[in-house]
Amino acid sequence: MTPELPDRVHIFAALPLIAALAVACSGLTNTDDAGGACRQTYEFSNSGCLEVRGQVVSTIGRGLGGMLVSVRPLRTSWGFPTTFATTDTSGRFRIRLTRMVGSPPSAGTPDTLSCYVSASQPVAPGSGAAVVRDSVLTVVTVAPVGATPVPAEVRITLPVTATAQR
Numbered sequence: 001m002t003p004e005l006p007d008r009v010h011i012f013a014a015l016p017l018i019a020a021l022a023v024a025c026s027g028l029t030n031t032d033d034a035g036g037a038c039r040q041t042y043e044f045s046n047s048g049c050l051e052v053r054g055q056v057v058s059t060i061g062r063g064l065g066g067m068l069v070s071v072r073p074l075r076t077s078w079g080f081p082t083t084f085a086t087t088d089t090s091g092r093f094r095i096r097l098t099r100m101v102g103s104p105p106s107a108g109t110p111d112t113l114s115c116y117v118s119a120s121q122p123v124a125p126g127s128g129a130a131v132v133r134d135s136v137l138t139v140v141t142v143a144p145v146g147a148t149p150v151p152a153e154v155r156i157t158l159p160v161t162a163t164a165q166r
Helices: 007-029
Strands: 048-057 068-073 083-086 092-099 111-120 133-142 152-157
Touching (some): 048 111, 048 133, 068 092, 083 092, 111 152, 133 152
Parallel strands (some): 048 152
Antiparallel strands (some): 068 111, 111 133
């Protein structure tokens, strides 16, 4: 017979999982509040944000809607989650990442870092279709809480035709 543990022990055991989910999901909501100043979210040690925007186009320059875009800092120790978005009908996207670990940028000194911006064509699981993917490495500037970040601009070309889109 296993002894029963108090409910509070179960809650404390789940805290690491809850914290990990909060960090993982925080980046997913940040695409909606792109634009304007970096908000203080009171999550962990939130100290600023960065923004990347751009367009995913075909080889003939036509915007590709419905493409999956991700922004991933070169090093995970910089305190930003990997964040995803889907392009609009003209292939445009805008993603904001909130820094969850680290010090705020110093006054008058830009805090820059490198991020991979990747784009891919979503495919149905089990379809056997090849994933079309490409990425660019770009430098972004981190703005402190209360300041508006200057977005990094990128353009990614994928060899996808209009008929191959979702």
